[in-house]
Amino acid sequence: MLRNALVSKISCVAFLLMFLASTPCLAHGTHSKKTLEKIAETKTITLGYQDDAFPFSYVEAQQPAGYSIDICKKVVDAIKTKLKVKDLKVRWIKSSTASQFVLIKNHVADMMCIPAFYSDLRHQKAEFSLPYFFSSTRFITRKNNNIDTIEDLAGHSVLVKSGTLYVEQVHNINKKDDLNLNIELDNNNKSAFEEVQAGELPALISSAAILRGMAVLSPKPDELEISKDALSPPIPAGFLLPLEDSEFKSFLDVTMQAILTSKDFVALYQRWFQSPIPPKAVNLNLPMSASLKALITSTSNYAY
Structure with a gap:
């Protein structure tokens, strides 16, 4: 991908x-x-x-x-x-x-x-x-992934939209906290979110407000959660x-x-x-x- x-x-x-x-x-x-x-x-x-x-x-x-x-x-x-x-x-x-x-x-x-x-x-x-x-930067995941914190992402693949501020943020956190993340890029929020919905990848990192928008449009929003942990202060x-x-x-x-x-x-x-x-x-x-x-x-x- x-x-x-x-x-x-x-x-x-x-x-x-x-x-x-x-x-x-x-x-x-x-x-x-x-x-x-x-x-x-x-x-x-x-x-x-x-x-x-x-x-x-x-x-x-x-x-x-x-x-x-x-x-x-x-x-x-x-x-x-x-x-x-x-x-x-x-x-x-x-x-x-x-x-x-x-x-x-x-x-x-x-x-x-x-x-x-x-x-x-x-x-x-x-x-x-x-x-x-x-808006702060957070991640969205399926609740059944049991990924609640940034530390829980360690060793996983995460999606980030190319060209965004979040790419730099997740690289910095990955290096700082030694999370061993596999960072995958997508050029469209919709296709990236569909991969998380389908369980193909565990998390998508983006603006908390845009993630909220994706969640409410989802056919099964109750199966999703946005992290309480923030990767950044409000930007x-x-x-x-x-x-x-x-x-x-x-x-x-x-x-x-x-x-x-x-x-x-x-x-x-x-x-x-x-x-x-x-x-x-x-x-x-x-x-x-x-x-x-x-x-x-x-x-x-x-x-x-």
Whole structure:
């Protein structure tokens, strides 16, 4: 499975490189312009989404949907107002956790509407908006595996999605605690989760919130459990933006500050994390974290 995942990942990167090489106006021409200038000129904003990050970014009725998508739409409204472009066209481009950095770096997308969990290394590749979520890293397993702690994983194979922050985290813990883990990569949350559900591999490591989303969508959620042990403290998640575009970064920070501190934001959060989500009416029952509560009270002094 590791070989198949790596082949799939290599194929995805090869496709992106071919795409960029065949579209010189995207890879070379327009990226010399600042993001807002390009959007104003083309009357189009290009946004990245994922199809496997429920409830943040997924596909419903053949359209991007989710908590991150809703916030992105509010950002688009703010851009329309700033640029005075009422008929701004939104172009959606499907991304993966790994390819999002390629798309941003090459200015194929103007912003990624998926939860990008922060690290200093990732910040060298792309800029981050103010965060709109915080989540620790945990693992999900079948209850009958009797794997309750990180130490219980010792000697087992574990799944991690390629291109994520969790790959580095699990390698560090494996080395630090001498767990002798066999770390296998997959490039899609859904297929990785199906392997855990089927009992093919004992555990999948990811954001606790994304794991909760997978569990509630499962036909047998009672057979699954998310670890109480965390592989990390709560990590901030923001939107990826192009590097070296201070104007767009400043605009996004002001816009995100207005969204996060608005009276509508709590209702937006509750819609996705504390209410039944159509069409299956699943409820994640995930209260707002202390970190996010503190942020929406005052975003003015926040720094990664």
